[in-house]
Amino acid sequence: MKKMKKRRLMILFLTFVMAACLFLASCGGPEPVPEEDLIELTLEELAEFDGQDGRPAYIAVDGAIYDVTNSTRWRNGKHNGYTAGNDLTEEIKTISPHGVSKLKTVPMIGRLKE
Numbered sequence: 001m002k003k004m005k006k007r008r009l010m011i012l013f014l015t016f017v018m019a020a021c022l023f024l025a026s027c028g029g030p031e032p033v034p035e036e037d038l039i040e041l042t043l044e045e046l047a048e049f050d051g052q053d054g055r056p057a058y059i060a061v062d063g064a065i066y067d068v069t070n071s072t073r074w075r076n077g078k079h080n081g082y083t084a085g086n087d088l089t090e091e092i093k094t095i096s097p098h099g100v101s102k103l104k105t106v107p108m109i110g111r112l113k114e
């Protein structure tokens with residue numbers, strides 16, 4: 001009887017550890033793109049990456065370019081009335097409820113050309 005209780009406690013503990021690991025892994029955000037692989041786009045070039053018709057969806061904030069192509073929140077490059085392919089610095093800071101905090105959940109893939 002005592003043995004059964006011990007085993008159950010062990011299984012509970014291991015489940016807890018696994019859940020904690022999964023949680024921490026998902027908090028880390030995407031792997032950073034190495035400096036040499038970062039792309040550079042002008043605002044005009046960025047406009048092509050609007051997520052429409054199968055094109056990738058990129059957004060710019062504070063001079064950095066983020067890839068939201070695989071984000072379920074940015075389907076077809078659209079997110080709560082905003083469209084990919086644009087510099088959304090003002091909008092994310094002043095209108096969105098989350099501010100810039102959500103940017104760490106998507107990969108930073110490049111920088112805007114001056």
Ligand code: HEM
Pocket residue numbers: 059061068070071072073074079080082088091092095096097098102103105106
């Ligand atoms: C009124 C405007 C907006 C609303 C109501 C809104 C709302 C949301 C919500 C509810 C989420 C999901 C939060 C979560 O999973 O914890 C989200 C994610 C996100 N939002 Fe917004 N948002 C707005 C504007 C913007 C703008 C202007 C940007 C521009 C850069 C932006 C970028 C993002 C990003 C990058 C994510 C994370 C996507 C992901 O993890 O896949 N949002 N937003």
